[in-house]
Amino acid sequence: MSKLNWGMIGGGEGSQIGPAHRLGAQADGRFVMAAGALDADPARGRDYAQRLGVAADRAYGDWREMLAAERDRPDRIDLVTVATPNNTHFEITKAFLEAGFHVLCEKPMTMTVAEGEEIVRLARDTGRICAVNYGYSAYPMVRQMKAMVAAGELGAIRCVVANFSHGHHAAGDDADNPRVRWRYDPAQAGVSGQMADCGIHALHLASFILGDEVRTLSADFASTVPGRVLEDDAMVNFRTESGTVGRLWTSTIALGRQHGLDIQVFGEKAGLRWASEQPNQVYLHRLGGRVEIMEKGEAGLTDEAQRLSRVPIAHPEGFPLAIANIYLDLANRIAGAPAGHLPSAEDGLRSMAAVHAAVASAKADGAWVDARPPMFR
């Protein structure tokens, strides 16, 4: 199996998500980190890339330089990851897709619904992969839940409850800290705070596991820390295309919750519960039976859940390996090999539509609104 070349934009030294991408891309030995424009500061970015093993001539100062140089190399990168701040995702993703590169874009894919639709069209037109990093969907036990729902093991799904609530922005006097402040400032973050940042992970997870998209929603937003304009706590009620009831709570002031992403699915025959802080277990309750603890790697899971689990039962696997699963299937897809599900530009677009719908609903005192992107109505 020959190695693929991988490039990265953003994810510089000290960034939050950069390491997860590097571990994820390299763990399976399918990608070699060949190029990068890692930092807002060109010099820092070039230096860090080289320290990470990128050749000097491919350690770029910015993404435009990288695009220009990579485009014409015979050994050009096979995949680019976009892990820069949100408001740059659209233009970078667009430019690389247009130049014929496969892209893995961080969430949120775009700032507006219109941009989202443009990316979807572009991905379709160019035939390039445009994946969005909804990495939680690549945990083996999340795939297992999806498979169980699809196989009808839960019967008709009545209700899904998804939360992504943590307490890491609870510090009021942190409100002036620039790393925190931009997130609640419409000028930088756009129309939404926590819903766009974390809520969309929970929403994607719900749609993904159910195999069913959000159709309408009603939202209640609150900015609980004085000085914040955008929401730091939000509740969204929704209905899916097939009528399932949805409840989604997302917060950044929930002291006591660390990662705080969890999901419960209730069907007519069984219920499931999963939490990202213990990603290797699913709690299954079949009607009339007992709660059973399903374990990653146990006998009888679907092939997909087994394939994406890399070490034997009960050895914990965490977030970087979920990201590695995304990269594994990107490598497979690029190589033309069989691959599993990849979160797509369509998913990225749907998230944006739901965020904008939630903002509109919250402004209209919780009125129910259509949550679908115009192009999917």
Next chain:
Amino acid sequence: MSKLNWGMIGGGEGSQIGPAHRLGAQADGRFVMAAGALDADPARGRDYAQRLGVAADRAYGDWREMLAAERDRPDRIDLVTVATPNNTHFEITKAFLEAGFHVLCEKPMTMTVAEGEEIVRLARDTGRICAVNYGYSAYPMVRQMKAMVAAGELGAIRCVVANFSHGHHAAGDDADNPRVRWRYDPAQAGVSGQMADCGIHALHLASFILGDEVRTLSADFASTVPGRVLEDDAMVNFRTESGTVGRLWTSTIALGRQHGLDIQVFGEKAGLRWASEQPNQVYLHRLGGRVEIMEKGEAGLTDEAQRLSRVPIAHPEGFPLAIANIYLDLANRIAGAPAGHLPSAEDGLRSMAAVHAAVASAKADGAWVDARPPMFR
């Protein structure tokens, strides 16, 4: 300390809540079970009362007979507990209050807001105790949380999240089972299903711990099991008098949750989490600190939390002893001794107003409505 005489209406053999009342009333040796009209079937009621040690002449066939007989005895009961089905609470409670008895009424106290207001006025006019059995509020660690909030240990409260969701009515084919069906039938259950049955416990707990009442709310109701008219899954967003954001989810189809009552309180300085299935612990997260596990009975708790904990640290205490705490303070109050908080007719009324508000909001697509009883506006 001389013993008080106690009588019970409802709670017959095989009833759900009857045993908790008997254990709770007798555990401290303050009440003697002296009279009872325990069953819808007079003969069964008389027989069972006698098997429980009630003298034959005070083992009544129905509550009217009991009222008539007890009213004039010199050793008449000091307290009557009403643990019959919901739609009888109002008339029985009213009749006993009017006759000068102290009453502990099961929740929901009444079926309508107007009835609730009438009971509140009657309790005030007669000077009798009319308590409502919000027993969860008598757990030592719930009292501890309330005290911490009151003492400002959490700072201003930003958000409270309370759930009471279980899966015990998830069986679709159980929908015809009379023990389940009546709960979703407006003719028998009134305007609301799960919100009136369990949601009000979570709502009371939130108000109780916060020391702050619900002012407005917006609700989303769903009847997920075919054939049900009333809601079996509900989400209520609310705001308290002081502006705290509230979120309440209650469900009966949540397979995998057993008791499913839990509460999280998020303040500017700390967060708390408590779940009724592990009632002896509270998780405390102070801003900038670690999550700490508080234990019932540990050194440094408030006097109230210590008083209501009956066995040393780490010996678990459960629901019957929470009910015993209610009875302990009823005994104290009746005896004129110092007593702690007792959930009151005002609390029962507020619950009814909130239930009716939630029903109205749900019908109006989640419009925000006033949740207060008219007499408290």
Next chain:
Amino acid sequence: MSKLNWGMIGGGEGSQIGPAHRLGAQADGRFVMAAGALDADPARGRDYAQRLGVAADRAYGDWREMLAAERDRPDRIDLVTVATPNNTHFEITKAFLEAGFHVLCEKPMTMTVAEGEEIVRLARDTGRICAVNYGYSAYPMVRQMKAMVAAGELGAIRCVVANFSHGHHAAGDDADNPRVRWRYDPAQAGVSGQMADCGIHALHLASFILGDEVRTLSADFASTVPGRVLEDDAMVNFRTESGTVGRLWTSTIALGRQHGLDIQVFGEKAGLRWASEQPNQVYLHRLGGRVEIMEKGEAGLTDEAQRLSRVPIAHPEGFPLAIANIYLDLANRIAGAPAGHLPSAEDGLRSMAAVHAAVASAKADGAWVDARPPMFR
């Protein structure tokens, strides 16, 4: 059902175990607290008994006075509980048995094996009940485990692991605190510290659940806090009559463990796990299956487990209700009604033999010794 008269020795105001006995004896309304010699200080004892509702003439200053007075009353007590310090259990229990009273004695029943044998013989000769308060054995889910083992659901039992380790005596500078010091002082505590105090609960639980007695053992004792003579940390390996391997760890310096009593049973077909801090659940793992969470009160438990569970599924029940189960069956037994298992003088004797065997083994560097009382060899 006429009420039984109950008397108590020890368990005065502020005592550790007194409240659990009073809650347990009274909760079901089967016993009336009719007499007591509650305190080492006669005046305090008389006063407290009266505050608890005992008539003045039956609020005794000491147990001899109580014995003399009660012996000849027509309404004499039906049962006496002995909850005084360990070194008084033997003489009080002996005296009351000889006078024809039924006795519930706190653990350890005696200080020596010979005393234990004497009590066993006396109970047999007098035909009186002599129960020992191994209250954990009366939890519904402990009874369920015993029933499952007896029914062969686990197949042959290979290994049992029982721990009772907490950290409440970890404070080195507490070593001079009289409430702690006596426990490690041979003059007051006898031959053993933590093994006699807590280890015997774990050992009783193991034998009880297995229906199989300890035959031989090997022990390793440590006195980890400077100044202590008796052990504060002990490990005992044992073999039962039927050859099951046993492991028992008991400690008082295990900071981080609160109550710390738990048991795991491993059979050829399944394993069980139970912990006293969450007494309402048992974790069951059938070979080739998943871990299942059994819940107190769920459908399908044995009649005995159902009978001893007093409130519906998922409402937690704790230690005082386990003690109430002991009293419930004492009442039943005294009344000649069908009753469940009661921990007996034989159990109390076996505990003493095991403690003395462990002390001997530890002194002999872990040599394997016979753990049975001479009269049962």
Next chain:
Amino acid sequence: MSKLNWGMIGGGEGSQIGPAHRLGAQADGRFVMAAGALDADPARGRDYAQRLGVAADRAYGDWREMLAAERDRPDRIDLVTVATPNNTHFEITKAFLEAGFHVLCEKPMTMTVAEGEEIVRLARDTGRICAVNYGYSAYPMVRQMKAMVAAGELGAIRCVVANFSHGHHAAGDDADNPRVRWRYDPAQAGVSGQMADCGIHALHLASFILGDEVRTLSADFASTVPGRVLEDDAMVNFRTESGTVGRLWTSTIALGRQHGLDIQVFGEKAGLRWASEQPNQVYLHRLGGRVEIMEKGEAGLTDEAQRLSRVPIAHPEGFPLAIANIYLDLANRIAGAPAGHLPSAEDGLRSMAAVHAAVASAKADGAWVDARPPMFR
């Protein structure tokens, strides 16, 4: 940073531990998998290596061929991992050390104590790294515990309790399954079953965290599944050089435990608890305080714990990243960069000495024996 060349012996397709090594070695991009002799079957090994990206001329049929070829290459491997069955570790490790390669050897490093001493001498003489894959010691929170003990945060350590007990060999009828049978057959597995396989992980962890070695021990072994010669359940009591009391239970028949590796450390000032199934948390109980939940990545951890945590707080990291931490420091050490602790040949030797001591003690009915390798006495 230029990449290092890495070779692997064993860990072929379908092997248990192979994937963890590949993920661990590659995740940071410091090693390129350059050579391998992956399988007992030469053809399968060559094929699989090539599918993993190894060049055809470095995809070897067996380790002797690999040694012969690599020894003289200018781009020869910088590190070889030995992940073959236990009885081959000694000769392979010896041969590669003698040829001047750095080695990471799987546990147990050797079959006998004499072999272990030989490897230790060889590593010293050649100056090559000989690390042993005690990967659990590289979890960030394990390093944090070690640092806290070293800094005296727990005061003098009184007791350590380490378990590695699972139920994966509980199936009696699996006793003939060759993958299981060899482990209990002295001809293939040597003197010990589960103690040598898993017990040594727990023992290493205890020594590592304490910074204190085992001096004497007493063991109780059992072969609970009929037909097994070697132990499948063992209890070891030990004392460290500084007198700390140790307790170690290891089992393969513990149905209900999945991974089952956990450790508790009790000092005079605090206690710690960690379990490998939730490796990102440590429970800390300071004397007189509450149990606190420490989180991987939280502020205030030691630099070492922070360095080895790769993704932000509350994103779980699992076993493959612990292995990656071993490889990261191997890369650093080879490159002459600052590196953290690496489990060493000395550790591997001590494990063997302890295993042999435990076997001897168990045979001598639990007699206390010296657990140190002769060369360290």
